[in-house]
Amino acid sequence: MGKNILVGLSGGPSVAINSSLAGVIDAGLRCGEFTEVYGAKNGISGVLSGDIIPLSQYSDPESLRLLMQTPAMALGSCRHKLSAEDFQQVAKQLAELSVSVFFYIGGNDSMDTVVKLSRYFAETNNPCRVIGIPKTIDNDLPDTDHTPGFGSAARYLYHTMSEIIRDSAIYPVKSVVIVEVMGRDSGWLTLAAGLPRFLGGAAPHIIAIPEAHFDENEFIKQVEAHLVENKSVICAVSEGIRDEQGDYIGMSTKSGAVDSFGHTYLSGVGKYLEELVAFKIGCKVRSIELNVMQRCASHLAAQTDLQEARLAGEEAVRVALEGKTGVMITFKRECNSPYSISVSDTPAENVAGKAKDVMAEWFNLEDAAVQREIVTYLLPLIAGEPELLRDETGLPRYLLM
């Protein structure tokens, strides 16, 4: 068994992914089995090109703490899908660095890499192991109660929606606000944007997730009905809502949107619904795209999320030492009150290319029992304000690799 390990990050950023990296570095060096933890720049792309750096230089407690509060991905990312020719090159690089375990932190695309690479090693009698560590703000990975990164994004959405609701309430004129939330294929983040209402507030009045069909006429009727009772109607909509035919709302071929240079373009769903409300109702309307802020707002990270992300990294090392390969770390919720989880693992093929939707029983978001279940599920995940190390300007300090 090679004396070193290697870790890479892949897919979209989150606030918690660097915490998982910190967990791998710390547990990898502490366990006594490995000499160096290497980091691949830009995920598997860096493995292929040999853009690899030693990470033991960042293993002191302060560096690890700084790494945990640094947003996005300290080693960079990639969206590279492994081709057949890549396998041999990866094996060669790992052998050169005496690497016995490769840890890959990412979502369901990254788990595809874990599956393929672990199979290749098995087929070529290479003792190298491959362990997946889950990460996605979308919370859409199967076989795990939730994913590291989701809790912090959900915390951002809860805070920001609460503030937008207050901001929208100030004028006496009737208005509609449409907030577009990330999560193209799953509505978990949009449910988090709904928390201010599920916890007893009036808004957001309309909450639309991609798993449930979206009907534009029904939407306009609902907005009109809410406008009778409310000055300001707030809508939280997933970027990926679709009609009955499965077409993304606002992206149908009927769209006549043309940009300033005369080119056809597809506006985001928030902008499209803004135009729809202006066209059909004619009242004051604003759309807000929360954009990358919901995945990079480290100043609003959930402490629970950062701790669990780090735990996922540490447990990945433990699982590797047990001799496993081709698996992804998973969380099981043991108890809601007090909240506790246990950590296990699942074959990465159960996750690769698959998604965990919001279940159909939760589609009726007007149902008080459903609202309570959502609150019970979400609240522990968004809990805890990390104590951040700040510089003299008040900004949380970052660790740049």
Added chain:
Amino acid sequence: MGKNILVGLSGGPSVAINSSLAGVIDAGLRCGEFTEVYGAKNGISGVLSGDIIPLSQYSDPESLRLLMQTPAMALGSCRHKLSAEDFQQVAKQLAELSVSVFFYIGGNDSMDTVVKLSRYFAETNNPCRVIGIPKTIDNDLPDTDHTPGFGSAARYLYHTMSEIIRDSAIYPVKSVVIVEVMGRDSGWLTLAAGLPRFLGGAAPHIIAIPEAHFDENEFIKQVEAHLVENKSVICAVSEGIRDEQGDYIGMSTKSGAVDSFGHTYLSGVGKYLEELVAFKIGCKVRSIELNVMQRCASHLAAQTDLQEARLAGEEAVRVALEGKTGVMITFKRECNSPYSISVSDTPAENVAGKAKDVMAEWFNLEDAAVQREIVTYLLPLIAGEPELLRDETGLPRYLLM
């Protein structure tokens, strides 16, 4: 002299305006000269319609503290400009409530109301006084070093830009990110978005304020030049940047933008520049509109800003007791290190309808001396993290009137 006072809020929201309201309530009741502090719902509109509530019910220390951490405007807002017929009605309402001082918290439009109303009272031998309390995230009021509300918005921009810069750095592919910042007529907030660079970082690479002319061709040349050296080029642009003719960028009649329903529309400048970069350079490009979050993100309020906003409210009561009318509270910076201000007042006519631009000496944002001056000006204003009272879900608690 009437035994009560009245306060109203006007214009756009900020994170700090409720702190000024707390200052008026607290000082108004503590000074021993007044029996009740009334609050007008929706500013002068509420005065006209008689939608007025007593605020002494919110004068206990916990309520005042909650009010200070509540975003937007606890009494609502309006954009009503006083007409000649309104004066008599205002005077009647104030007399009915035995109000001797009317406090109006807002920007330069609100100070127009302060000027007109105080003149009307003088002309009609009405002893009622009118005191203006400054509030705008735009920081564009004359005669004051800065305005309450600006520091918190600037703190939001500094944090959020720093996070976006990290988020944008993760992929190896060349990309451009355009962040659109509020401030239609003044670039103060955009300067705050530039802080990550002024403090020694590489980004944002391009910073565009409305006071300096914006040239599209020059912008594209600069982006191209930065793309040679950098993976990711970050631009912070004010929503109000204009060309040499004074026309808003992207809003010229040449724009051919058409929405999904075939209607001509004006996209924001961020979206327009995104289209321009895609058209002229063709690289990956994203625009981010920070939207209302920069004015309502109470979770990122600057403690200095909240304290000073409260002080402005308290000092307004003191100035009223001195017998002044038709004035607005102002801040003078006494020292940068340690930072200290003194509070004074200025005739509201010096502020009404006027604006304080970023000075021409600061237009060259590449100049290291200019960068140092901007840092010296901004850093004290964004300082301090308030200790927020939170509910069991971790959300800062709000006071709803």
